[in-house]
Amino acid sequence: MNVAFRMPLEQARLIGSQPTSPTGYTKEEAAQANLAFDASVKQFLRDWIEHGTVSAHLPDLESDVEAFIEQGALRCFFKHRDDAFQQLLDQERIARHLLRPITEVYFEPDAYEPLLARYERRIYNLAAHRQHLEVPFRYSPPSRQEADGDTIDYSAMPAEQVREDIGMYFGTRRSDETALNLLGGKLRQEAWPYVHLPVHVVTEGYMEDSLRAVKTATEHLQEKGDAQLHCFLIQRRHAADDRHLGAALLLMNPKQPNLPQRVIFCDTLNPSGIPPWWHKFKHKLDTVFPQPEGHAPVSDRLEDGGVNLQRLHDGVPVRHQDIDCAFYTFSMVRALVGVAKSAPHMILHGPVEKIVSLMTARMPEYFVLPDRPRDPALVREENVWLRWNTGQEALKNMKRRPTIEVPMPQMVVLETTQQAIELPA
Known part of the structure; x- marks a missing residue:
């Protein structure tokens, strides 16, 4: 199904019937960008390992290091670094991809599912296990995740074992x-x-x-x-x-x-x-x-x-x-x-x-x-755009956030003037 996709107001235009993605960004372009992103994350992890940050018990063989990078390294990085996401966002190439505008995302025309890089999806999934590090709509619920942060691939499962629910899709996940x-x-x-x-x-x-x-x-x-x-x-x-x-x-x-x-x-x-x-x-x-x-x-x-x-x-x-x-x-x-x-x-x-x-x-x-x-189709597309940009805002806030945070007391704040009314939570 090919339908028009509502773009940001400053670039508003109807794309018409595109053979690839409603945004006009092709699957081939997205795949190339995703490969480059995965390579950047792998190099980051490789540098992290070579600087001796990981356990000394890590095997020295290059093949074992590469296997570790392919499987558990990113999970290990998030486990041992409280500022893992911030460190990734400090890397220009990594941050540029994570913060890319919706016009540089390929969406499946039927479900508006974005084509995310493998390590990108891992980052979102692993980060979501920590409070305040969720990137809205871009991570799968824990029940849909494998140990290393990969989203479970339902295409490889027998049809009788696949049960669709709203948590499976970018366009239907609840607002966190x-x-x-x-x-x-x-x-x-x-x-x-x-x-x-x-x-x-x-x-x-x-x-x-x-x-x-x-x-x-x-x-x-x-x-x-x-x-x-x-x-x-x-x-x-x-x-x-x-x-x-x-x-x-x-x-x-x-x-x-x-x-x-x-x-x-x-x-x-x-x-x-x-x-x-x-x-x-x-x-x-x-x-x-x-x-x-x-x-x-x-x-x-x-x-x-x-x-x-x-x-x-x-x-x-x-x-x-x-x-x-x-x-x-x-x-x-x-x-x-x-x-x-x-x-x-x-x-x-x-x-x-x-x-x-x-x-x-x-x-x-x-x-x-x-x-x-x-028209309901345009409303649907507007909300897909809002979902992507909400994730962008969350990432920008993480990028600005200091490494050490002081927890604030919980209270209800009704901000109406410069002096807020504070009520017990």
């Missing part, structure tokens, strides 16, 4: 904490500075934890004598047993921290007129914001601000399933930040339908016009 933290950081940057309506972004815990954080933050504002309305925007997974991500907007009055003035729930699925998580969200609202007996529950104030972007999985091949709710909800929250800044009166008093229209107008990656979504 590294990806969510990168997205959350961008949202907090978008929220500051504000002019009229203070905007807070919450990206910690699960949805109920985030609702409690909003309530606690509002109580702190009350203690400080703040009487201004505040807009809180949440982007989180729903629960430990539900990995779908949702977004929510809460308008809070510090004088009434237990009574949200407005609540808008933004889901990315709307198959039958009601978002799948609607009733669960209502329950969590009433759990976090209980009202006195005889008063209407907070859930009666709930408004639907969702969009029907995400595809359902029933009857869809695994490699085509839509596991991109992190990008949809990120786009929605970023757009709502923009609406809160440019048209705060709409957040305060406007009808939810108008807010959704203004939101979708600020989501050009997913909407051609307000309330008019892009």
Whole structure:
């Protein structure tokens, strides 16, 4: 299947029907680049061994050294070096390949699976075993890895033993904490500075934890004598047993921290007129914001601000399933930040339908016009592009990261001004 691939905006063009890859980068070009990368990593490992960094028990025979490089050397390097990834990124040739743009990646046209070098995939897989070294979407889950970091090759297995799942594919792997933290950081940057309506972004815990954080933050504002309305925007997974991500907007009055003035729930699925998580969200609202007996529950104030972007999985091949709710909800929250800044009166008093229209107008990656979504194939390709660039951002952060890190105390931080509101985790 050959379809058009959406390129970065600065190079936007439709490739049409390419005989090789939707990006226009051929399989032969990718294979040559991958061979050069593998050679660079092997030479790096060879230098590491020759400098005597490995155990003295390593055999001296050249053939044994080469066999070690082909099998366990990279795993050994990651095992003995806390800064293994940073050292690799300090090598210009290695870093250039890992940080290459999507236009220099060959993707299988059907599944959008990138053709990665053997040692590149090993690096991603081995690094993912260490906290904060995950390169989002580019590593296989531990159950899909062999001892030396190779991804298990299903093509060599009997067909009856192959069980497809979303972890097999670059385009269907779930967003890990590294990806969510990168997205959350961008949202907090978008929220500051504000002019009229203070905007807070919450990206910690699960949805109920985030609702409690909003309530606690509002109580702190009350203690400080703040009487201004505040807009809180949440982007989180729903629960430990539900990995779908949702977004929510809460308008809070510090004088009434237990009574949200407005609540808008933004889901990315709307198959039958009601978002799948609607009733669960209502329950969590009433759990976090209980009202006195005889008063209407907070859930009666709930408004639907969702969009029907995400595809359902029933009857869809695994490699085509839509596991991109992190990008949809990120786009929605970023757009709502923009609406809160440019048209705060709409957040305060406007009808939810108008807010959704203004939101979708600020989501050009997913909407051609307000309330008019892009073709699903183009949406799919946009998300492939976002997945690759999220990995690039993670690698750039690793490259900048100092070798020694001081662990920070865990806390919920709602960054709304230069002085953040810090809440116990």
